[in-house]
Amino acid sequence: MNANRPLLLIVDYNLTRVADVAHIASYARQRYGAxxxxxxxxxxxxxxLLCEYLIDLDPLAPNFVDEALYYLKSWRERLRAGMVFSDNAVQSGAALLERLGLxxxxxxxxxxxxxxxxxxxCEARVRDLLEAQGMLVPDCVEVHDVxxxxxxxxxxxxxxxxxPSCEGNNRGVVIVAPGDSLDAAFAAVAPYLERGAIxxxxxxxxxxxxxxGVGATHFITEKVSAQGRYPVEVAQILPxxxxxxxxxxxxxxxxxxxxLVGQLRGPFHNEIKLDDTGLRAAVVEPNRRPAGMKIWTIAREVYEIDFxxxxxxxxxxxxxxxxxVSAGRQAATVMLGVPADGRLTPPDADEGAELFDRALARAAALLGTDALRRVEFGWLSETARFIPALPRDNADFAAQACFALESDVHDMRSVVATVRAVWLSVLAEACHIFEPANAAASLAIA
Structure with a gap:
């Protein structure tokens, strides 16, 4: 530790982003000597292991800014930059950085x-303005009971x-169709009522x-979601x-x-639906943070820019x-499920990557291409656990992976569907890794 070096303050992050924080820290040290x-x-x-200085504070605590200022006072002269890296910290973290003059x-x-x-x-206050720009503003009410x-x-x-009002990864999100049980829908959102539901x-x-994107630099990612009651994200595609x-x-x-959310210089990930004419859109939700599902990772493959x-x-x-400028390739992040309700016992990351490579090779053969390449692979959890065949949120998957296609000819949506389907057969063959919940399921997989 060097008292003369500039200091970068990172305010909170989700555990799934630990590798991203490590990358940020490495770049800041190398580029700015921070x-x-x-x-x-x-x-x-x-x-x-990620930092030189570590402060234990909850960004949702009511006195977060004052406590953080107290702990940071001895480093105030060294602070040169700050980054808010979680939804929970987006407001309190920004307030802290404003107080620090960053x-x-x-x-x-x-x-x-x-x-x-x-x-x-906020949308409802400017509904006329938004509708004049071809935007749909959904009706919205708070939920307290069924x-x-x-x-x-x-x-x-x-x-x-x-x-939920303040939850990510599609947790607690339920589409209620005519005739569906309202009690069941409320039960799905009930665990999140403390921070609000809508x-x-x-x-x-x-x-x-x-x-x-970041600042004024943007790109558009195509999202693939599951059909039915639980619209979990299953893939992201670029371009x-x-x-x-x-x-x-x-x-x-x-x-x-x-x-509407005050973004100017920092990162953003705004989820938007588009109608069939291509002339109307509706914001599903805005985010003032880097995209999840490794979108910036696949963006680096496609645009060769480190966001x-x-x-x-x-x-x-x-x-x-x-x-x-597109590098002439396509890339995707895919969520990888299980072939039936059952127990997954993840091996080490290397064996998991080998399984995914096997899936890519089989998918490439089916698609008539040899241009599929693994970028990243990771099990969602390192511990053995039960996983349902029908995911209700993004935790109900076995793994997440990124891959690139060294071509812009194939329809990446079809490629993604093929890769995800082939993965299920590859995982079903790995009996030491996945065990179906019952013998009937095992026979069906075979």
Whole structure:
């Protein structure tokens, strides 16, 4: 530790992003000679390996900013940049960085990026403006009990969505179709009531994308979701195949979302649905953080730009707006499930990667290409656990992987579907890794 070196402050992160934080820290040390201070609730030994200074604080605590300022006071002169890396910290972290005089996007508007309810309220205030820009603004109400669902259902007979206000990864999100049990829908969202839950009218637009990037630099990612009651994300694809009109509609909606949540210099990941005409869009939810599901990882494959480096530069006040030019390849992140309800006992990462490589090779043979390449593979958990064949959220998968296709000819949506299907057969063959819940399921897989 060197008292003369500049200090980068990272405010909170989710455990799934530990490799991203390590990459950020490495770049900041190399590019700016910086040391790293990390604020996180209940930090572990793994956190201490990421940084030179570690502070145990919860960004959701009511006195977070004052306590953080107290612990940081001896380093105030060294602080040169700050980054807020979790949804829980988006508002309090921005307020802290503002108090420290560091570059950061608006703390006053950050609540709109944290709370889905607050964002819908903000949209409703400017409904006329948004509708004039070709945007659909869903109806939205708070949920406190099952009677609230009943009243909303009566006013929205075609169906609606119930979901937590402040939760990610599609946890607790349920599509309620006509005739569905309201008690069951409320039970799914009940665990999240402490931080709020909402009903909102169903956005019927079939296609979903995300508007991603840092500062003024953006790209558009195509999202693939499961059909049915639990619309979990199963893949992200780059580049999204869009007409000029469709791209203009998504960019306009994405920029409006950034405006409403106060984004200017930092990262964003705005989830947007697009209608069949390509002329209307609706924001599913905005985020003032890097995209999940390794979207920035696959973006580096497609555009050969390190968006984490771009974010670090922005935090240090260095504005870069690189031109995004496709490298002529496509890339995707896929969620990998299990072939039946059963118990997964994950082997080490190397064996998992070998299984995924086997799936890629078989998929390539079926597709008539030899251009599939693994970028990353990881089990979602290192411990043995039961996994359902029908995922209710993104924790109900075996693994997550990224792969690249060294061609822009194939339809990546078909490639993704083939890879995910072939993976199930590969995993079914690995009897020491996956055990179906019953013999009948085992016979069906065979």
């Amino acid at each position: 040391e790293i201070a990390l604020i996180r609730a209940n930090p572990t030994e793994r956190d201490s 570059v950061v996007d608006s703390a006053a508007l950050a609540a709109n990026a944290y709370s889905k309810r607050d964002y819908r309220v 009677d609230d669902l009943g009243r909303f259902a009566s006013a929205h007979e075609g169906g609606f969505v119930v979901k 009903c909102e009218s169903f956005i019927s637009f079939a296609r979903e994308f995300s508007f991603d 999204a195949r869009l007409t000029a009109a469709e791209q203009a509609t998504l960019v306009r909606a994405g920029r409006v979302a950034n405006l 984490y480096a771009l974010w670090v530069d922005a935090a240090f006040g260095v504005v870069r707006e690189p031109a995004l």
